[in-house]
Amino acid sequence: MKRRATVICRRGNRILLVARRQSKWALPGGLLKRGEHLSDAALRELKEETRLAGKSAKYLFQYRGAQKLHHVFFCDVSKRAKPRASNEISRCRWVQVEDIPRLTTSAPTKVIVKISGEKRNSSRGK
Template sequence: MKERATIICWQHGKVLLVERGRARWSLPGGTIRRDESVAEAAKRELVEETTLAVDDLEFLFQFGGLSKRHYVFITELGDDAKPKPSNEILRCRWFRPRKVSTLATSVPTREIVKLVFGEHVLSPQL
């Protein structure tokens, strides 16, 4: 099973999603390298995909699918945090959590957002 670090970025009641070019939105994140911790992978992937560097990540839970295990982290970003698409990312965009279920997303993205925010909740359940 592949392991992946996944990050929920939270700012002003919205969650950050990225688009890799398959017309699907997803949470930032990616593969964990052998020489790094899960938290290090989350921070690296966030910088690689959005140019956002964070120090404060909170581990939430593991989410398992058929072929991937997601280690899910959350971070609240300040007003000065402005994501910019980088590497394979074409777009970065903020969405209200309840909007995510109406978008073309990966199943893990949709389910992780639902677990963290509920279907109609406007703030993270921390």
């Protein structure tokens, strides 16, 4: 099973999604390079795909999809930074969390966003 660093960037109630040409929306991220640390892969992929420099990558959880093991990170980015599609990505945008179930996304994207919201809400109650 391939290991993937998957990134959640959040601004209030919006999450950053990316898409390749003629493809479904997904969370930024990608496969690890040989010998690369997970958090470094998360920050590298975010920068390669959106030109955003993450301040840090906080590990959240892992999710096993059909073909990939997603290591999910939260990356904090500057509030003024604007994502721009780069590398193999043709579009990126901030999406309201409640709109994600209605979008055409990769299957893991919807599940990962849902889990991250549940974990976020349960940590607030502590």
